[in-house]
Amino acid sequence: MSSRVRAATPGNVGVTPGRAEAQAGPMIGRVLIAGGGIAGLALATALRHRGVDAVVAEHASAPGRSGAGLVLAPNAMKALHAIEPGLAAAVRATGRPSGVRGSTGHRTPFLDARGRELGRVSFDGFEERWGQPAVAILRAGLHAVLLGAAEAAGAEIVTGFTAQRYTGHGSSVELVASDGRRLRGDALVGADGLRSAVRRDLLGPGEPRYRGITAVRGTGAAPRAHPDGFIAYGKGIVVFAAGIGDGRVYWVASMAARRGEWPRRPATEALRLVRDRLGTWAPAVRQVVATAGEADCVVTDVFDRPPSRVWHRGRVTLAGDAIHPMVYTLGQGAGMALEDAAVLGVRLSTDDTAESALAGYSAERTARTAKVVRQSRMLGRVAHVRSPAGTALRDAVLRIVTRATGDDRQNAALFGWSPPG
Secondary structure (H helix, E strand, O other), rough: OOOEEOOOOOOOOOOOOOOOOOOOOOOOOOEEEEEEHHHHHHHHHHHHHOOOOEEEEOOOOOOOOOOEEEEOHHHHHHHHHHOOOOHHHHHHHHHHHEEOOOOOOOOOEEEEEEOOEEEEEOOOOHHHHHHOOOEEEEEHHHHHHHHHHHHHHOEEEEOOOOEEEEEEEOOOOEEOOOOEEEEEEEEEOOOOOOOOHHOHHHHHHOOOEEEEEEEEEEEOOOOOOOOEHHHHHHEEEEHHHHHHOOEEEEEEEEEEEEOOOOOOEEEEEHHHHHHHHHHOOOOHHHHHOOOOHHHHOOOEEEEEEEOOOOOEOOEEOHHHHOOOOOOOHOOOOHHHHHHHHHHHHEEEEEEOOOHHHHHHHHHHHHHHHHHHHHHHHHHHHHHHOOOOHHHHHHOOOOOHHHHHOHHHHHHHHHHHHOOOO
């Protein structure tokens, strides 16, 4: 573990002069980041590579992240490359890229419960069209890459620091832990997730909204018929799988359910119930869940928040799930967080004041992320319909959309994003 990673103790948390403050460089010398997840670590790396000191305050006692996997679309990969080119290269090496320049053959079919193809999508040509491929990667692998990059760049990672509130002090801001310890910097970014403490202080109390969907996630054997993965639709349930290499997929079974009904179950029971729900489905779909182990099974309810027009006040702003949590159906939660980090890293290292940097960041990000949140929510409702008429209409629409429109038209708004600078 890097010497820059340290536990939060009364003797080592406080105001320390950063390297960027001791030499000529950006006007903003030290940025506090609450949360050591995707957005927080990516931002820390972006700042350090632009000469700004970054302190990541993570509540866990040791760095780490659980969960199954995710697909980083080309816009997410472009954000990583903009933050630091080696980041994108490391993610490509760790995960399973699809649509790499010059490669062909990728196919992800849309299936019904019986395994009949409703349509298909291909990632072929992504790097030529969008500048980067898509990469399927385990969440733990992505987190390890981001943590290593932040450490190598010289970011300070303070573990065991549970952010509770912040206070402003004129030309600085202070982040206060639940045990009273404090960190001070020129700006604060709340990247502390769905129930962000920084968000609560910035925007006021308010619970995220449950969207009627529970997700059970895991890894399993890739079916021979669909080695790149698939999306299979039933009544009130969708099974998504993406190839991660070595004959494996990560999968998500998302179901319409009452809030709290599934997360309280042990992983063993959740897996058994998902397998029961898929008992009459196509063998290729059943296989990915049948071969899953409970050790890497994660069960979560799915939430989002209505888009907010306010992202910052003074020297404090939000990033990632702290400001725009979203339903997973577009696969853009991590992508939007990485875009946030790329934009904010440029703003905080080039603007004259923290206030102007955060105002510019908010102006650049609010409309785009709001649209993605709304689209993700709408797709979640459509995908998880339960009535026979609703499922028949959904399947018919999938057939028409996937066969009548080109991938470029569907993807341009998301994948065509260009990072700043």
